[in-house]
Amino acid sequence: MTSHDASPAAPGAPGPRPMRADAVRNRAKVLDAARAAFAAEGLAVPLDEIARRAGVGAGTVYRHFPTKEALFEAVIADRLLALAGDAESRLADDGVDAGEAFFGFFFALIEDAEAKADLAEALMAAGVHLQPETRHAAGRLTGGFSRLLERAQRAGAVRGDVTVTELHALVVGAMAAEKRAAGEPGKMTRIIADGLRA
Amino acid sequence: MTSHDASPAAPGAPGPRPMRADAVRNRAKVLDAARAAFAAEGLAVPLDEIARRAGVGAGTVYRHFPTKEALFEAVIADRLLALAGDAESRLADDGVDAGEAFFGFFFALIEDAEAKADLAEALMAAGVHLQPETRHAAGRLTGGFSRLLERAQRAGAVRGDVTVTELHALVVGAMAAEKRAAGEPGKMTRIIADGLRA
DNA sequence: GGGCAAACGGGGCGCTCGTTCCGTTTACTT
DNA sequence: AAGTAAACGGAACGAGCGCCCCGTTTGCCC
Structure with a gap:
């Protein structure tokens, strides 16, 4: 579950800013939804579908992962x-x-x-x-x-x-x-x- | 080379009408182009590309084959x-x-x-x-x-x-x-x- | 509780691609 | 040679989807 870490970079040293609580929560929700969706249908699943399953907007997914490929x-x-x-x-x-x-x-x-x-x-x-x-x-x-x-x-x-x-x-x-x-x-x-x- | 046959249906008995000469020629050209294109890139090749290689318009392809899948x-x-x-x-x-x-x-x-x-x-x-x-x-x-x-x-x-x-x-x-x-x-x-x- | 930056979300853009439409061309008939 | 229907071709349509923009909301700090 390493990817459930709150911060994408520099977990130990306190970087520029700590992540906001809702951001942490949403990142985890996206990751979980992506895990399930990708496992079931592979890369073919539309990103909007992952966002929907995670209960967030597509924009939120893109704030956490620069690209669909990166999320994958x-x-x-x-x-x-x-x-x-x-x-x-x-x-x-x-x-x-x-x-x-x-x-x-x-x-x-x-x-x-x-x-x-x-x-x-x-x-x-x-x-x-x-x-x-x-x-x-x-x-x-x-x-x-x-x-x-x-x-x-x-x-x-x-x-x-x-x-x-x-x-x-x-x-x-x-x-x-x-x-x-x-x-x-x-x-x-x-x-x-x-x-x-x- | 069975697919080079002029008529898609009823080759022996003279059906409603014989195919026009250019139609026969184009059908063969499409089939040849499709063969090469599909062999090289699989189903992923765009249909327009096949039409271009065959030297015909996309509409012509669709007169001979109802769907891309059918051509394949x-x-x-x-x-x-x-x-x-x-x-x-x-x-x-x-x-x-x-x-x-x-x-x-x-x-x-x-x-x-x-x-x-x-x-x-x-x-x-x-x-x-x-x-x-x-x-x-x-x-x-x-x-x-x-x-x-x-x-x-x-x-x-x-x-x-x-x-x-x-x-x-x-x-x-x-x-x-x-x-x-x-x-x-x-x-x-x-x-x-x-x-x-x- | 007020201010502010961070985060949100979903509408929209741009691109690809299968398929269709229709004005134009071309082969056959008489 | 002229008429006609078949065939042509490519512009245009629509659907799907990755990605971005921006007005709105929300957590955080004083």
Whole structure:
């Protein structure tokens, strides 16, 4: 819930002015509405609709986020950080072997994206022109995933000729396949995972 | 090149009136321009752009195709028929075994879609509200693919717990993965294909 | 409680794009 | 060669949507 912070910049040091109470409240309402709306319909949802659901005017949204894209990224950055945290905690867990940890995350990642249209879209997008905050979050996720992959490869659980970039592409592919196949959730992902085993 | 036919309806029997010469010419020009434009940019290309490339006015496009969607489908139906023909000819070829035939088509299908943004989009789309002609073409493709799959499964080359629908989903997934991964074309598809083997 | 800057909100602008309309041109007929 | 209906083309319409402007409201400080 990092994005529920009151101030968009310089949270610790008291900057020029503290935010007004209603502004803080509205920022949170917009963010919550955006989360729900983007998750349900992806970037396609009109900004006016988000404003309406948040109970504010469109102008208010634009005071807090310079552009629709920026609002989208604010939502996405949160999700990416959560996923990065998941990867890192699996990495730290000594109870499961490398292969299990890797595939566990692989499945969790795709399952999560399935329920969040925006995340899927964000991962599919080329990812150009990202704000620094988003870029950092994406980097942390990639880093964690990369270490999970390496460990699993060293353990002989995953074929050695796959890079993180290719893995990312396969995740996108699995999400696309999963969305297309109605019955038996996770089956497409399982097939693709089988193709990844050594 | 079935769509280069002069008359949209009743080609054999002389209907109400034969088409005027310039109309025939323009229809073909529109179809060619649409083919190129849709292949390059998918459905996103504006209709005015297609008209411009074809050297006609937008109104002319609409006399031949009631809607942009209909024009799109006219292009897609051709592609689907060509693919169905490919599947059928592989089916008829006794020189290759069932597994080879299946995977050969699998790779060909994805490679083809890679070069044609519109085909990829069409396969990804839910496919609701299709014109009868398109529905028929899609059915023929699915039928051929289905027989290739069955034969390969019976031969033990492909895992038995996959249906045509799921296969379709995996094709879409492979296309998505392939588009996302820059280097070494076909690698993502090969990994997914490995997941499909028995 | 009064003053003031910050925040609000929604009407409106500008752009894109699918579709239609209609005055003009062009191919066929006799 | 003249008449006619089919076909043309591009200006114009309308809908959707991102974004901005500005008159009004509201929280904050003295």
